Amino acid sequence: YSNVFFCSFSAASVLLRVKLNVRRHLREKNTIPKIFAETVHRHGDKTALIFEGTGERWTFRQLDEYSNRVANLLLERGFKEGDVVALFMENRSQYVGIWLGMAKIGVEAALINFNLRLDALVHCVTISNAKAVIFGSELTDAVSEVHSSMGKAVQMFCSGDWDPKRVPQGTECLEPLVAGAPSHLPPRPDHRLFYIYTSGTTGMPKAAIVVHSRYYRMAALVYYGFRMTSDDVLYDCLPLYHSAGNIVGVGQCLIHGMTVVIRKKFSASRFWDDCVKYNCTIVQYIGEICRYLLNQPVRDTERQHRVRMALGNGLRQSIWEEFMNRFNISQIAEFYGATECNCSLGNFDNKMGACGFNSQILPFIYPIRLVRVDEETMELIRGPDGVCIPCKPGEPGQLVGRIIQNDPLRRFDGYVSQTATDKKIAHSVFKKGDSAYLSGAEGKAGMAAIADPSHSTNLEKFVKDMEKALPPYARPVFLRFLPEVNKTGTFKFQKTELRRDSFDPSAVSGRLYFLDSSKGRYVQLDEELYRSILSGKCKL
Template sequence: MQEVQPSLEKSIHLFWSGEGNPESAIPGAKHLDPLLETAQRLQPTPPEKGFLDKLFYIYTSGTTGMPKAAIVVNCRYFRMSSLVYYGFRMRPDDVMYDCLPLYHAAGNIVGIGQCLLQGMTIVIRKKFSASHFWEDCVKYNCTIVQYIGEICRYLLNQPYQEVERQHRVRMALGNGLRASIWREFMARFGIAQVAEFYGATECNCSLGNFDNNVGSCGFNSRILPGVYPIGLVKVHEDTMELIRGPDGVCVPCKPGEPGQLVGRIVKSNPLQHFDGYLNQSATNKKIARDVFSKGDAAYLTGDVLVMDKYGYMYFRDRTGDTFRWKGENVSTTEVEGTLSRILNLTDVVVYGVEIPGIEGKAGMAAIADPENSCDLESFAGELKKALPLYARPVFLRFLHEVSKTSTYKFQKMELRKQGFDPALVKDRLYFLDSSRWRDIPDLSSLGEPFSLTGRRDTLIWDRVSSSSVGAATCVPVALLHGEGCERTLLSCGHVSGSLTSTFCGCSLVSCTFFLAESRWESGNEGPGLALLRRTQHLRNMERL
């Protein structure tokens, strides 16, 4: 509540219940228990409420930014709950296992909604546990389990247990199951149906994979597309702006072309209305005009999907996650799935980072490796087999754990901001040099001229040339010239010996720097060089 309280309207009253005293943490909150004790016992007059009246607010999970309070009206609750019940042919005697947060739509509406509206039995677990998941399913005779985000991968990552094949589960319901582990998940745990769906708390274009098509998150008819007015429209890969034709209307995608999923807003139809957020500015950002035709309005999901020739939809990436490198579009979702499989289903987050002076974004992977057990040489070899050159991450960051939302989705915002700058990142960093991973040293202690991000040749040269022979310390730069370098060598004039500190100032990608520390005493002509470590000139990474 502390995070979202500043964005709430002042008219909203806050209450707390139970033991403790959160008033200091949540200013203005009132203790509910004594108010209930003194409240009137007479039944109040039932308010006249309809299908379009507000039911409650649900805060988005914050995968791509700050959580937003999405408005849930009565008909939205009915629609979301009924879509999965009837679409996936559930039964009133089913028992659903719900280990998801109840303050999000998946655990609340999709899960608990089956109990409230259909009379289904719901087994609630306070928090997901991979080691006790199948034990619970056997104990409570569950026939349907819910998943979201990376839960299925966490289950696959568990050691084999006999109990995982002793259950009665026939269906796994949720979203976010990667295509790379889809069949393995079904085969290992004996799940007959994966009920993958696409949706968000506030969206008006939910989808469902109702016939168990591997990898798909839903279907929309190509024969009668107007029955359910949603579609994929082309966007600029870098800015994600909508691409429009000569008539000003968005350009629809053909089968196999990635595009942003949009849903036409029809105010007269409760099922196609967009209720938005409490914050009107946030609501306006999710609405586009002249999408399917002149004068219309559509909800922007912010997600990139692909439709095949039959009408099946496949999730590709969230808006802003796909990036362009070496003239090719890189899907972070696909690369994450490949890397996670190579690394025995560990947590992997892939995102694009900018390199000053270089077009596009280079791939960077943040990998959970708390035990420092990753074999870089083997990993590089497996990457070469599994991914084309443009899709291989140029940078690696190893950390203790990867930050996730409460719905088990990775958070990339902060990782993307920090990039590969050692001044901001204290985890282990590596860059891909040909087919080998090499260390990125922390040069922040050497001053601004040696910052890896945006490093300039002239600054390095100025720093070296300004040192005097009598100085206590000097950081010379030794340059190994690459093929095609025709620049004249420049000497700093402070070092003599076999390894002369020089700088050519060229901008070739093949030139590599060696950083070394030297100490001079007055009258001492020896360099006393102590080679530190090798690093690539990051301004010129186009060759990688």
């Protein structure tokens, strides 16, 4: 990451403020439900959540009452602190109320990506040791496909339109059960908050552990760092099974009393209309959302809104200025991080093109740095003393954060799988014998290399099988067919040369294909299509 620059004193002061707040909450044993109770006391009758799909508005008091009923229902059914319940549904206000209700009694929610199907879905439920699954009626077919693989001991609850003929046998309708449960405040244990799954583009998803202090830290860093207020209205069109939507977004509601507009799914054509309708002042984005908005035809509402800030990560430097000018956005609140990482960054000074800061003023508060890596293998490069070598200004490298478990900003809670946790930790990074989190490198568009010497692959069948087994983000955007796939001397697949060739048809011998999402099939990749992809005319 080379677009990181040195921070001002104001950024360092934000880190110090959040660190002190987290320490206070830990000392006072303030969980997210307990902090939310204070928010309800301050903002009881104010609108907390708006669900764009129905226009339904919940006040803070209504959200509190709904989550209490969920908590008491689960207690009545025998769930206890430390149990896990999988939550598998599309965005809506109930989503927040359900996991918040679980948190009030120490039941941990496993927030499962609603795009998952078959083996990946079963994997996410089973590795969490979930005793129940609460699913949205819109996902009944997906649940029915795998119900027999989950085991009879897993209880099933359906939220939404109820059709007893379609749901798996033994499933109960959630709504009347919640409505009939007591609304009083249940006991408040202190336990893990929930699990958020990594995307798992190179394998099955990993369940990252989110504790109460981490939830607070992530939400508070952007709130104070980007100078938000409780009077802001935030437009959240991101999936609630991920940290961007459920912590960075919804966290502003639960912790800071902000009104949050929840959208079922992102819509480029409805984006600015929604912002005008609900008087939004902050919008969230991730990845290519900003480019999708720029590709939309010009409409009046794109400059009639009250939005002053776009909050998110992944805005390309090449379209940064165009996005601000066209949509009249005065501040881009770009940040970089991951659900489980301890080295998040924030562009608190609105510097164009940057994803964050590297503090040289108060490094002991937030010890992070870029270190040199072998760009072919991504292995850390070490000096004669065995310690990692820091990057010079402007030099790309891998972001690392020193792990100090008793420091709320430096701790690394890891994953449910200890093996997965160990893979993200390096030693002797800042100094001999220390430990640090590796933030790795993320891919935006994967390529699969397939050995097909006889040219017998049926691409239509391949697409159908892939759609059943893989969520959209895990499907290879490019295919490369080879006579054979080369291996190293230790029988590992040789990926270095394949990565170097990329998807350039002039550099690749053999057949290349591109997944055209508009057509739902792979098309042959030629020079013209290659140039169209590079120019951004053709969407990945």
